[in-house]
Amino acid sequence: MSDSEQRTEVNVVRRLVPADAMAYRARMLDAYERHPSAFTSTVAERGALPLRFWxxxxxxxxxxxxxxxxxxDAGGLVGAAGLSFEWRERARHKATLFGMSVAESARQAGFGRRLVLALLEHARQRPGLRLVQLTVTEGNDAxxxxxxxxxxxxxxxEPLAIALDGQLLGKVHMWCDLLQPGHLQG
Structure with a gap:
């Protein structure tokens, strides 16, 4: 996809490719900075990584x-979320949703839901995958x-899961069974 085609995408959710790496890095570094309690990684840790990592x-x-x-949206990449797949034989039926972020300017537009549903659909297409798990910081009710x-x-x-500014915060562990019907309702 050319840069001009990427710039014209509006209200689209799609799989990111290496050409999106700079925008993805910027989106995530902004998320780590603005919402440090939502992520285990810090902006300093991830900001130090080379573009090649992204x-x-x-x-x-x-x-x-x-x-x-x-x-x-019209302004470019406003949200991102990923899946990490287990490589160990006894755990290959699992994937972990990570790095969910939607920019403040794009919240309440349905992007978060669309990202999660796109990832679940992708997971359903992967042979042998049965469940997706994630963690969310305790108290992040939305x-x-x-x-x-x-x-x-x-x-x-998980109590005391992350340390942030002298506080220890818990993480709620969640899972989704990919074989259960009704999880992709609009």
Missing amino acids: EERLAPGEDTADVVYGAF AQRLYERCGFQPFGV
Whole structure:
């Protein structure tokens, strides 16, 4: 896809490719900066990584370790979320949703839901995959409700999961069974 085609995408959710790496990096660094309690990674840790890290995360192909989808409005990339696939034989039936971010300017436009549903659909197409799991910081009720509307169920809380500014925050663990009907309702 050419740069001019990417610039004209509006209200689109699609899989990101290596050419999107700079925009993806900027989106995520902004998210780490504005919402540090939502992420385990810090802006300093991820900002120090070379562009190659971001490009590799967006590698094309059907059997990659990660896939990332992006949401675009007239201003460009406004949201992103990814799936990381287990490589170990006994855990290959699982994937982890990571890095969910929607820019402040694009919130309440349905991008978050569309990103999650696109990832779940992608997961359903991957042979042998049975469930997607994620964590959400305890107290982030809006994010937890979004995930629940998309078919995720909480199964426990990891206490003291992340340290942020002298506080220890818990993470709610959630999962979605890809074989359960009704999880892709509009």
